[in-house]
Amino acid sequence: MARVSAVVPAAGRSTRLGLAVRKQFLTLAGKPVLGHVLKAFEESPHVQGIVVVVSPGQEDFCRELVLVPYGFTKVKAVIAGGSTRQESVYNGLKTIHPETEVVVVHDGARPLLTAWNIHDAVEAALAHGASACAVPVKDTVKMSGPGGFVSETLPRERLWLTQTPQAFDFRLLVGVHDRARREGWTGTDDASLVEMAGLPVKLVAGSYENIKITTPEDLVLASAIFGARQGASGYGGTGEMFAVRTGFGYDVHRLVDGRPLVLGGVMIPHKKGLDGHSDADVLVHAVMDALLGAAGAGDIGRHFPDSDSRYGGIKSLLLLERVREVIQEKELAVENVDAVIVAQEPRLAPYTGQMAGCMAKALETDPGRVNVKATTTEGLGFTGSGEGIAAYATVLLARK
DSSP states (O other), X not given: OOOEEEEEEEOOOOTTTTOSSOGGGSEETTEEHHHHHHHHHHHOSSEEEEEEEEOTTOHHHHIIIIIHHHTOSSEEEEEEOOSSHHHHHHHHHTTSOTTOSEEEEOOTTOTTOOHHHHHHHHHHHHHHSEEEEEEEOOSOOEEEOGGGOEEEEOOGGGOEEEXXXXXXXXXXXXXXXXXXXXXXXXXXXXXXXXXXXTOOOXXXXXXXXXXXXXXXXXXXXXXXXXXXXXXXXXXXXTSOBSOEEEEEEEEEEEEETTOOEEETTEEEOOSOEEOSSSOOOHHHHHHHHHHHHHTTOOOHHHHSOTTOGGGTTOOHHHHHHHHHHHHHHTTEEEEEEEEEEEOSSSOOGGGHHHHHHHHHHHHTSOGGGEEEEEXXXXXXXXXXXXXXXXXXXXXXXXXX
16 A cells, blocks of 8 residues: 555634634534544545644644544644745645655645545545546636626636645655745645646546635534534445445456356356456456446556456456455445346356355355346347357445
């Protein structure tokens, strides 16, 4: 697992709130706003260390109000920030563990982030180098011109509201901040600095609930959201509504001579078998992709690339066991799997129960939670002509 550290800038002055107490230290749902942020990172399996950046002179106050009462063990340092958010983040970057591979930056005044926000940002940073949580705009956005008249209506389908967490390759972000200091760049977030350097930033789905506490109205809204989370049975311990995840998988392999036909871990008598790097079990592959998709963990190509000789001829049921470990690490469990194999021949109905049993065993779940069906295409298409076999799968995962 990659070493991930978090930098939490919490040095804002809260001028728009008009209160003596800074917003990150206000009580929200029984805990300081900053405490909710740190709790999310404390509970994240991705994050090993946290650096909190506060206004100069507020270090001890932060420790006494937030750290000591709640026992946050991952917080490695509370340090003084600079005169701008950008300087505060830079100070944090210079403090985190030097072997960090991915750094997550999250505003100390955004208390409604979830475990999935952190997970998705980190995964995207590992794949692309830089990522930012964001949500599509809901309203039509117009640009103003002279005299307050509309000069342009912007294309709403391309506009996103950027949030934090944002995650980056650690060395990339340090390099960008160093360059910004040398060349005098300023940005409202870290992603904008990466953009200024000409580097890509991957947008990942954020949440409309992940608001930043800026005005008194934001406090009211945040309180209402926390109240709904605590009162709705659909919310899981990570603060997500309806703590279930669905996934869809599809795979297809060509039928060739000289290969065994393996479906759902079951050897099927047939004159041809499926061609592929592993045992080419198209059914298990579709189920694996559905599971990884539901868990937000990529696809089988990322985990088991066909360029890796370790997977040459391997039984796909063994790969399914590894996928099970991935979803278990994310504290998810299989609620049900429903899959269908599409093949003109051989007749597969006599084997579907055995296939379901094999996959249920690999997933360490009740056989009744796995269902396999078989159908034909009435002679149409590549499956109908006997050129190949396809499989589709849908899954439902739930919080343990």
